Amino acid sequence: MRKGVKSETVKSQVQLEKAKSGKLAGPSFQDLILELQKFWADRDCVLQQPYDVEVGAGTMHPETFLRVLGPEPYRVAYVQPSRRPADGRYGENPNRLYKHLQLQVILKPPPADIQNLYLQSIQAIGIQLSEHDIRFEEDNWESPTLGAWGIGWQVLLDGLEITQFTYFQQCGGIDLDPVSVELTYGLDRIAAYLQNVDNVFDLRWSRDRRYGEVRLAEEQQFSAYSFDYANAEITRKLFDLHEREANALLEAFGQASEEEKRRFPVLAAYDQCLKCSHLFNVLDSRGVISVTERATLIGRVRQVACRIAKAYLAQHELASAPPQEKQAEAGA
Incomplete structure (x- = not known):
C-alpha cells in the first residue's frame, strides 16, 4: 500500500x-x-x-x-x-x-x-x-x-x-x-x-x-x-552513485572513533538514500524497469535506509552520553 x-x-x-x-x-x-x-x-x-x-x-x-x-x-x-x-x-x-x-x-x-x-x-x-x-x-x-x-x-x-x-x-x-x-x-x-x-x-x-x-x-x-525526457541510462547511473556514496558514508561511520561518530554526517547519508528513492520513482515513471528489477531496486533502497536508522540511533546514544573524559573526571 x-x-x-x-x-x-x-x-x-x-x-x-x-x-x-x-x-x-x-x-x-x-x-x-x-x-x-x-x-x-x-x-x-x-x-x-x-x-x-x-x-x-x-x-x-x-x-x-x-x-x-x-x-x-x-x-x-x-x-x-x-x-x-x-x-x-x-x-x-x-x-x-x-x-x-x-x-x-x-x-x-x-x-x-x-x-x-x-x-x-x-x-x-x-x-x-x-x-x-x-x-x-x-x-x-x-x-x-x-x-x-x-x-x-x-x-x-x-x-x-x-x-x-x-x-x-x-x-x-x-x-x-x-x-x-x-x-x-x-x-x-x-x-x-x-x-x-x-x-x-x-x-x-x-x-x-x-x-x-x-x-x-x-x-x-x-x-x-x-x-518523456529523463534519460534512463543517466538516471540509473545517478541511482548507483548516490547509493555508493550512502554506503561509503555508512562504512566510514562504522570505522570512526566514538568522538568522530558524534558529529558524523549520518544525515548526509540519508539525503543520498532519498535521492535513490526519487530516482527509482523517475525510472518507474519512464517504464524502463521490469517487475523483478523493481523489487531489486526497492530492496537496495531499503537496505540503505535500515543501515541509516541503525547509525542514527548509535550516534544519538553517543550524543546523549557525556564524553569519556568527563566520565573519567566524574569517577575520579
Missing part, C-alpha cells in the same frame, strides 16, 4: 454535490495551511519546514523517519511537497498531480485523546462534525523502501479520504518504543472539498491567486521530464 493520501481522485461528482450541499466556507489554500499549523503549534508541536530533497511522502522527511526512532518525546508539524512522478498528468487532469502537498503531524508518544484532537483540528478549518459523516476505516500502512509499517485508519469525510492516521510500529527495520502517531492531511483534497471545486487548479491559493497560477507550469514541466 502506498503511503499518504492518494492523489488519484480529488473528488467524485457525488462527493462534490455533498460538499456543495454542506455550504462550506472554503478557506484559501494558504489559510487552510496556516490554520492547521496554528492548531498544532498551540499543542506544543515544533513547526518545521519542508525538507529540501525530493521525497515521495511526508514520512520520508527526517523529522518523521529519524525522529520516531529512540525514546525521546517529540512533536512536530510541517507541510511537505511530495513528488510522485508516475502520478503526473502534464497539468491536464483536474485531480492527479506530479507533486501534491501534505501536512504531516508526528506526536511521540501519542496522546490518549489523539482522535479527539484530530477532530478538533478539522473543526478548526471549518468542517462542522454535526453536518458531515466522519469515518475512520481500517487502512494499515507499509513502506517497503523505508523498512517501515504501522496500523491505522484512513479518515473519510462524506466518503472522501482526507487524512491517513497511523500508529508507527517499525521504521528503518527497527521496532519503535514508544510508538508515534502520524497524521497526514491531504491538503489539495481538503481544500478542493471545502472550496467546492472539482479541478485542483481552480483552487484559491490566496486572495488573488489560483492554484494553477502558482503550480501549473511546474506540473507541466516535471510531468514532461518524468515521462
Whole structure:
C-alpha cells in the first residue's frame, strides 16, 4: 500500500454535490495551511519546514523517519511537497498531480485523546462534525523502501479520504518504543472539498491567486521530464552513485572513533538514500524497469535506509552520553 493520501481522485461528482450541499466556507489554500499549523503549534508541536530533497511522502522527511526512532518525546508539524512522478498528468487532469502537498503531524508518544484532537483540528478549518459523516476505516500502512509499517485508519469525510492516521510500529527495520502517531492531511483534497471545486487548479491559493497560477507550469514541466525526457541510462547511473556514496558514508561511520561518530554526517547519508528513492520513482515513471528489477531496486533502497536508522540511533546514544573524559573526571 502506498503511503499518504492518494492523489488519484480529488473528488467524485457525488462527493462534490455533498460538499456543495454542506455550504462550506472554503478557506484559501494558504489559510487552510496556516490554520492547521496554528492548531498544532498551540499543542506544543515544533513547526518545521519542508525538507529540501525530493521525497515521495511526508514520512520520508527526517523529522518523521529519524525522529520516531529512540525514546525521546517529540512533536512536530510541517507541510511537505511530495513528488510522485508516475502520478503526473502534464497539468491536464483536474485531480492527479506530479507533486501534491501534505501536512504531516508526528506526536511521540501519542496522546490518549489523539482522535479527539484530530477532530478538533478539522473543526478548526471549518468542517462542522454535526453536518458531515466522519469515518475512520481500517487502512494499515507499509513502506517497503523505508523498512517501515504501522496500523491505522484512513479518515473519510462524506466518503472522501482526507487524512491517513497511523500508529508507527517499525521504521528503518527497527521496532519503535514508544510508538508515534502520524497524521497526514491531504491538503489539495481538503481544500478542493471545502472550496467546492472539482479541478485542483481552480483552487484559491490566496486572495488573488489560483492554484494553477502558482503550480501549473511546474506540473507541466516535471510531468514532461518524468515521462518523456529523463534519460534512463543517466538516471540509473545517478541511482548507483548516490547509493555508493550512502554506503561509503555508512562504512566510514562504522570505522570512526566514538568522538568522530558524534558529529558524523549520518544525515548526509540519508539525503543520498532519498535521492535513490526519487530516482527509482523517475525510472518507474519512464517504464524502463521490469517487475523483478523493481523489487531489486526497492530492496537496495531499503537496505540503505535500515543501515541509516541503525547509525542514527548509535550516534544519538553517543550524543546523549557525556564524553569519556568527563566520565573519567566524574569517577575520579
